[in-house]
Amino acid sequence: MRGRRLLGPALAGVALLASALPAQRAPLRSGLWFELGRGTGNIRISCTTCERPTSLFGGSGFLRIGGSLSRKVLLSLEVFSLLDDRFEARGTDSTVTLETYAVGPTVLWYPWSSGFHLSAGMGVAGVELALPVTEDVPELLASGTGVGVHFGVGLDVPLWRKLSTSASFGVYYSAIGDVPITENVVDDVISTGYHVSIALVLR
Secondary structure, eight states, X not given: OHHHHHHHHHHHHHHHHHHHSOGGGSOOOOSOEEEEEEEEEEEEEEOTTOSXXXXXXXXXXXXXXXXXXXSSEXXXXXXXXXXXXXXXXXXXXXXXXXXXXXXXXXXXEXXXXXXXXXXXXXXXXXXXXXEESSSSOEEEEEEEEEEEEEEEEEEEEESSSSEEEEEEEEEEEEEEEEEEETTEEEEEEEEEEEEEXXXXXXX
């Protein structure tokens, strides 16, 4: 209950801070732009035949390359990955690598003249499970692809006229479908990823 009471004032404070940033310090939003981010997140894997969802923490990263539709709307192609390399798989005597990824268009909307923005997108999503045979040659145990959507919120802080740093929080939801593992099939795999990140933005 205490967390719920604090959530409203915290969100209001973030919105007030974002809208109060002076317009003349807002980063340039025109032409070709790039954004590269790194952070941490949580992977949640569920399926129709699973007794309970599997929840894992790992590193995340994304790359966006895009252009400007207007001063308030940007469009980009985004590549996102969330990786956990400490997952214990049944039937193996070693840790395996679990990675979820998403590739597709993303729209960023800046409602004010500040760096506060909302993002949304959809595209191809997937999950891969690999056993590290050697340091450079992993053995792919299972993989599946499907459709994913994602939503996020962020705040750009200008460093120079064309360079900013950006803090963001995002949610990635992916419907992977059936994933074969050895002689079995995991039905209707759903991957949900949550991540926070810090990025450098060049516009």
